[in-house]
Amino acid sequence: MSIQQNQTVSVLIAEEESPGKKDASDAAVMLRYIGIRLFSALLTVFLISVLVFLAISFLGGDSASVLLGREATPEVLSSARQKLGLDRPLYERYFSWVIAFVQGDFGATSASILAGSPTLVRELIAAPLLNSVILATLTFSLTAIVAVWLGQRAGRKPGSRTDRTISSITMALASLPEFVAATLLIFIFFYMLRLLPPVSLVPAGTSPFERPVILVLPVLSLSLGLLAVTARQVRAAVIDVSQLPYVQAARLNGYPEGAVTRSFVMRNSMAPTVQVLALVFIYLFGGVIVIEQVFAYPGIGNLLIRAVTDREVVILQAITMIVAIVSVSLSLVADILVLFLVPKLRTSR
Amino acid sequence: MIKWIGRQLSAGGVSLILLLLLIALVIFGPLIAPYSPTESAGVPLSRPSGAHLFGTDTLGRDVLSRILLGGQLLLIMSLASTVLTYLIAIPIGMIAAVNKGVVDDILMRGVDVLIALPAMLVLLVVLSAAGSGIPIIIIGTAIVRIPLVSRVTRAATLEVFSSEYVESALTRGERIWSIFIREVMPNIKEAVFSTVGLSFTAAVLIMSSLNFLGVGLQPPSPDWGIMISENRSIFEMNPYAVLVPTLLLAILTVSISGTWDSFERRSGAKRTKTPVVPKVRASAR
Numbered sequence: 001m002s003i004q005q006n007q008t009v010s011v012l013i014a015e016e017e018s019p020g021k022k023d024a025s026d027a028a029v030m031l032r033y034i035g036i037r038l039f040s041a042l043l044t045v046f047l048i049s050v051l052v053f054l055a056i057s058f059l060g061g062d063s064a065s066v067l068l069g070r071e072a073t074p075e076v077l078s079s080a081r082q083k084l085g086l087d088r089p090l091y092e093r094y095f096s097w098v099i100a101f102v103q104g105d106f107g108a109t110s111a112s113i114l115a116g117s118p119t120l121v122r123e124l125i126a127a128p129l130l131n132s133v134i135l136a137t138l139t140f141s142l143t144a145i146v147a148v149w150l151g152q153r154a155g156r157k158p159g160s161r162t163d164r165t166i167s168s169i170t171m172a173l174a175s176l177p178e179f180v181a182a183t184l185l186i187f188i189f190f191y192m193l194r195l196l197p198p199v200s201l202v203p204a205g206t207s208p209f210e211r212p213v214i215l216v217l218p219v220l221s222l223s224l225g226l227l228a229v230t231a232r233q234v235r236a237a238v239i240d241v242s243q244l245p246y247v248q249a250a251r252l253n254g255y256p257e258g259a260v261t262r263s264f265v266m267r268n269s270m271a272p273t274v275q276v277l278a279l280v281f282i283y284l285f286g287g288v289i290v291i292e293q294v295f296a297y298p299g300i301g302n303l304l305i306r307a308v309t310d311r312e313v314v315i316l317q318a319i320t321m322i323v324a325i326v327s328v329s330l331s332l333v334a335d336i337l338v339l340f341l342v343p344k345l346r347t348s349r
Numbered sequence: 350m351i352k353w354i355g356r357q358l359s360a361g362g363v364s365l366i367l368l369l370l371l372i373a374l375v376i377f378g379p380l381i382a383p384y385s386p387t388e389s390a391g392v393p394l395s396r397p398s399g400a401h402l403f404g405t406d407t408l409g410r411d412v413l414s415r416i417l418l419g420g421q422l423l424l425i426m427s428l429a430s431t432v433l434t435y436l437i438a439i440p441i442g443m444i445a446a447v448n449k450g451v452v453d454d455i456l457m458r459g460v461d462v463l464i465a466l467p468a469m470l471v472l473l474v475v476l477s478a479a480g481s482g483i484p485i486i487i488i489g490t491a492i493v494r495i496p497l498v499s500r501v502t503r504a505a506t507l508e509v510f511s512s513e514y515v516e517s518a519l520t521r522g523e524r525i526w527s528i529f530i531r532e533v534m535p536n537i538k539e540a541v542f543s544t545v546g547l548s549f550t551a552a553v554l555i556m557s558s559l560n561f562l563g564v565g566l567q568p569p570s571p572d573w574g575i576m577i578s579e580n581r582s583i584f585e586m587n588p589y590a591v592l593v594p595t596l597l598l599a600i601l602t603v604s605i606s607g608t609w610d611s612f613e614r615r616s617g618a619k620r621t622k623t624p625v626v627p628k629v630r631a632s633a634r
Binding site (some may be wrong): 043052055168176305309319324 | 476477558
């Protein structure tokens with residue numbers, strides 16, 4: 001999943017509108033920009049909630065009949081629908097779902113309601129969510145550090161041997177599906193070298209850190225693709241910035257190359273880099289779903305696949321909304337961070 | 350001699366050769382498959398032998414035959430979904446570029462929504478809502494790709510529309526559809542075309558992942574992704590059943606993007622800024 005949003009980043013950055021009017025002061029421009037971004041983030045989350053709800057309620061058919069199977073009698077079905085609240089009109093169900101969600105109540109799984117002892121989705125999600133956050137955070141840190149370093153190395157001298165090597169390797173890695181990379185790594189590190197475990201089971205109630213070795217392969221296989229995508233974006237950003245007139249001017253003025261890189265190129269290529277890193281989280285989650293399945297790691301992706309096969313739409317809705325909120329707020333934070341990093345964007349243009 | 354070959358073969362050349370070999374395998378594989386891919390053909394879990402070149406799996410099915418057939422549906426479906434992406438995305442992008450009102454807003458919102466969610470999650474929602482049939486998988490994979498392509502189309506169309514030849518076409522009263530086809534399309538061709546390689550790789554990547562996760566194509570259909578997931582437990586007994594499909598998928602995805610990358614770089618070097626002007630302009634009133 002990593003490769004496909006590759007171009008999104010450049011499109012996003014290219015289309016960034018210059019905030020504010022000419023006569024407004026810098027602070028007002030920034031506030032206005034932040035306000036607009038905040039509004040559009042809220043709108044996006046709202047739209048996602050409507051779409052997810054509609055998609056699942058409309059297309060998904062009747063979850064009561066799915067759960068009970070074909071043999072269920074009409075009486076049983078209608079009482080099941082009543083228990084699940086499916087007899088109420090759609091908009092009413094949507095609003096009660098949203099209101100409960102905002103209050104942190106994600107509902108209970110349909111199967112458990114029908115069985116008479118509701119299992120709260122919140123309780124089901126808590127432990128896997130923590131496990132996934134651990135996996136994602138480790139991967140993210142590794143990716144961010146290595147990718148920025150690689151991208152800077154490659155972008156400094158475009159077309160050089162270093163650049164060509166880094167670019168071809170990252171291109172190959174970026175196009176590998178995560179489960180293919182993971183399977184190859186398992187083959188090397190388990191079947192050939194007998195170094196690392198091929199599955200990453202975490203017994204319920206324990207933390208993955210009790211056996212940190214199980215995290216190595218999942219983190220490694222998740223990072224490879226992400227690393228490649230991110231490094232390529234950083235490289236492009238560095239090359240773009242290096243060609244700007246003020247960087248050329250600094251070179252012509254006789255600044256040593258190191259100083260040019262540090263004070264002119266690095267800082268200004270930070271803006272696209274930060275935005276890329278916010279998007280990395282989104283790809284990261286896509287990869288997490290697959291990788292957790294490969295390693296049988298008890299995270300949110302694993303739960304998600306089970307929810308899809310069991311048709312537990314409540315879990316699917318809750319996880320989708322959590323991911324949407326996290327990724328929308330991350331890209332919001334990234335956009336605001338960029339304002340502080342790059343002086344040029346702050347001023348009224 | 351070896352050095353000479355090395356110099357002749359760029360990374361792009363190697364990718365192209367590998368890709369062609371794989372396509373040949375996918376096309377001719379089913380013709381030379383020795384056994385049925387879905388029926389038991391021997392002792393379960395037998396090691397590679399003369400009768401079964403890559404051994405058999407837990408159900409005694411011939412691994413070689415399954416491998417030979419395992420890429421077909423994946424490639425056809427990826428191709429179909431890529432075509433579908435462009436059939437939908439190009440009109441959307443062009444219309445959004447000229448219709449700066451509601452259409453543009455809806456498109457941009459749609460893009461925001463789809464960008465905020467990982468493609469995999471969007472597909473899981475689509476698949477669990479609409480069921481996992483082959484058409485749904487194709488449409489779903491196209492959907493997650495549409496926003497990006499239509500954004501590229503929109504940006505390129507906007508650029509073309511600011512040019513004088515479009516202005517003159519508008520002035521002489523050319524219809525908007527005719528402008529799209531005669532003036533815009535030839536000039537956005539390259540910008541839009543440059544995303545095809547990535548879109549196709551993405552489609553292969555997404556579909557094989559869905560198959561691996563067990564929410565795409567369903568067993569017993571022979572598919573490399575499915576084979577990897579169902580044979581992982583017998584890795585010790587018959588490593589080929591996992592390793593060969595894995596390598597094939599790796600070669601497939603890497604060679605597609607390698608080929609496209611070098612193709613893009615080569616045509617990018619030749620690319621000129623002169624607009625493509627329709628040849629029979631005079632007849633267009």
